[in-house]
Amino acid sequence: MMTFDDLAGLASQVCPMHVMIDAEGTVTSHGPTLLKLCDGDDWKGKSFFDVLDLQRPRWVKSISDLLETAGCKLHFQLREAPHTRMKGVLVPLPDGQGAFINLSFGISVLDAVRDFNLTSQDFSPTDLTIEMLYLVEAKSAAMEASRQLNLRLQGAKIAAEEQAFTDTLTGLKNRRAMDHVLNRLISGGRDFALMHVDLDFFKSVNDTFGHAAGDTVLQRVAAIMVDCTRKFDTVARIGGDEFVLVFEGLMDRNRLQDLGRRLITRLEEPIMYGVDECRISASAGTTLSTELANPDPAALLHQADVALYAAKRAGRAQHMFYAPGLEAEMVEHDTKSA
Known part of the structure; x- marks a missing residue:
């Protein structure tokens, strides 16, 4: 019994x-x-x-x-x-x-x-709780794996986007990033200044010392431009030796003129490549978004380009603002040159 x-x-x-x-x-x-x-x-x-x-x-x-x-x-x-x-x-x-x-x-x-701190030994072998605990553990493991995968994918996406908007040589923004910034500012109704900078005598650096020296010069130029601008300004390399600087909210012509001159002065300082001394200069042209009733990135870039080539015609190593008369002068100059 x-x-x-x-x-x-x-x-x-x-x-x-x-x-x-x-x-x-x-x-x-x-x-x-x-x-x-x-x-x-x-x-x-x-x-x-x-x-x-x-x-x-x-x-x-x-x-x-x-x-x-x-x-x-x-x-x-x-x-x-x-x-x-x-x-x-x-x-x-x-x-x-x-x-x-x-x-x-x-x-x-x-x-x-x-x-x-219970384990499977604390439940009846036939208790469905054990199966539920296994399912919960498997779900937690799957969710953690999914979270880690999402983090990696997000990181890869951010890295890819960053790479897509970055000039690999200088670390500056590229033309695609500049277009994005201009469209954002214009769509948001924000005023800004746009400065187009072109290096003078850069070709002679490449011809004399080689393209590696040219790359060193471009990297130094990028560092100087970043140093001369504010943290929230945009500095972009849009061509071989062409750069665009976008100054959100900076519409004071005197300040922009001082900035352009200071930038040119800094770029005229010798840049060392090993024992060789590389010398360049720069010309710059600036336009304001308020120059157009309906700002357009292409039109503003054209205006800055007109001002830039006016600076080059004036003897290089200069900074000039866009003015409607400059366009007629450029057309006349190109006609005579032809």
Whole structure:
């Protein structure tokens, strides 16, 4: 004949979250998993209601009421922190000896696994909780892998976009980036100045010292332009030795004239390539977005280009602003040259 201890031992293997109480509500045995919930403090000998607070059904006020709930779903909460919620079902023992209550975590299982460091050994082998935990773990792993992949893809996208808008030799913006900036400023109704800079005597550097020296000069030119402008200005290399500077909100002609002259002065400083001294200069032409009633990137670039070539005709190493008369002068000069 199976003894009470035999029953308790069998229950511990099959239902590791069971509680057995006597007719007075004293815990006579419980499953091994519950030891983790009470931090190793054995519930045996304690009043059932001192350990677990019965939340529902609300009409249960005593052990005798509890014993009347056979087959009903019971809702409990641990009285000690972290006050984990559990569900259970009660089965009366023969001859009024008490009751067998099998507990489970329900939807609180993830919190319980985290709070009490539970493993698959703490659940019945047939408990679907194990499969759910595996699915949750697999989902978490898949989501983390997806997150890492998205981060890599995002990083690759940013790098590709950055590369698409960057001049690889100088690190400045390229023509595509400049077009993007101009379109953004114009569509936003922002005023800006546009300066076109062309290097003088750069060809002689390439012819005399080679293209590697020319690359060194271009990199130094880029550094000087960045140093002479504000952090939020745009400096772009749009051709071999051509650069465009965009000054958002800077419409003061005196300040722009000073900036152009300072830039030309800096570019006339010797640039060393090994033991060789490379010398260049620059010419610059500037136009303001307010020159046109309806600003257009191509039209503004044309105006800056007109001012630039007026500076070159005036003897190079100069900065000039666009004026309508300059266009007629350029046409006349080109006609005579032809």
